[in-house]
Amino acid sequence: MAMGPVSRRGGRGRRAPMADINVTPLVDVMLVLLIIFMITAPLLVAGVPVNLPDSRAGALDQDQKPVSVSLAEGGKIYVNDEETAEAALPARLEALAATAAKGPEAPQVYLRADRGLDYGRVMKVMGELNRAGLNKVALVTVGESGTGEGAR
Template sequence: MMGSGGFGGDNHHTQPMAEINTTPMVDVMLVLLVIFIITAPLLTHSIKIDLPQAGSQSTPEKPDIVSLSINAEGKLFWNDAAFEDTELALRLEQEAQKQPQPELHIRAERVTPYQKLAEIMSAAQSAGIAKIGFITDPTQKK
């Protein structure tokens, strides 16, 4: 039978199968993984800590906004109410004394002379107004 090239020849020299069946091991590992996933959140909730108490501070009030408008003729409007140029310094000083100090928003027409704006800004600075802003309308294009 030496030369028979059949499939079932020479059975006495066959070695035992050396492979390990890993299916049971994978099953055990998956069961352990599920157990750890379920118990892990329980471990973190069981720690008791005495947390410090903190008092919350109230947020500071937003300051009022004073709108100062100037039309093309140089006429002044304080929060949309017309007033005389001679009253400007007094009104600015009164607003500068308030706590928190209001913001001064200046709205001027495009053709308003720069000199008029410079005078108003100088008067506001002399009165002690700290925050001055300019209001513009980005939709106007000419």
């Protein structure tokens, strides 16, 4: 590896350009991108802010994308991050079940409910899920360490 310009044979004074690559700027850019991804990745976890209860349950393994039903603190209901009126919830769930019936198996439903909500309100939504035929329901909680999410 040459440390400077290399002279050719004959010694006439013409020198060939250096063939070394300076990787310091590449490393700097890659480290900045790594920091950006480390900061933004946790912000992309959930679409609807819900204060989840704690649990020691582990996360579930899954092949297909689940349906997310969220109950926010004010009582608003979200299906796949889209706000849905309580009166329109049964029709929306039946439409999801009808599209899922074309597939090999029923979709997994993740139910995320704020810890401050009344238990009866959560059970009412679970009853609507059962009535629509969406029986694979997982309740999403905050993991034991408080950083990750688990479902059981």
